[in-house]
Amino acid sequence: MPSNIEIKALARNFDEIKARAEKLSNRPVEVIPQEDIFFNTPRGRLKLRILPGEKGQLIYYTRPDQEGPKRSDYHIFHTSDPESLKRVLELTYGI
Numbered sequence: 001m002p003s004n005i006e007i008k009a010l011a012r013n014f015d016e017i018k019a020r021a022e023k024l025s026n027r028p029v030e031v032i033p034q035e036d037i038f039f040n041t042p043r044g045r046l047k048l049r050i051l052p053g054e055k056g057q058l059i060y061y062t063r064p065d066q067e068g069p070k071r072s073d074y075h076i077f078h079t080s081d082p083e084s085l086k087r088v089l090e091l092t093y094g095i
Helices: 014-025 082-093
Strands: 003-006 035-039 045-051 055-062 070-079
Touching: 035 082, 045 082, 055 082
Parallel strands: none
Antiparallel strands: 003 070, 035 045, 045 055, 055 070
8 A cells, every 4th residue: 555654734834834845846837626525434535636628536545643743545546527426425425
């Protein structure tokens, strides 16, 4: 199962952080507009990420509820019809 480490931080000076990220990555920062919709599940987390261009990702992941850096194990399903998938999941699990 793929995994990543999640770190959330308060950004007081976004322009400075953006400049540092661009310098480290040697490319401009890319902002990706998205809407995340979470569904009720008995374990783990299930969200539908709606992206521009009628694209979506259904993402199931597990992550501990704790402060600080945490590991997420996840699976992603790509869809070209996120609105229909949202309706089916909403009816099945509730948002």
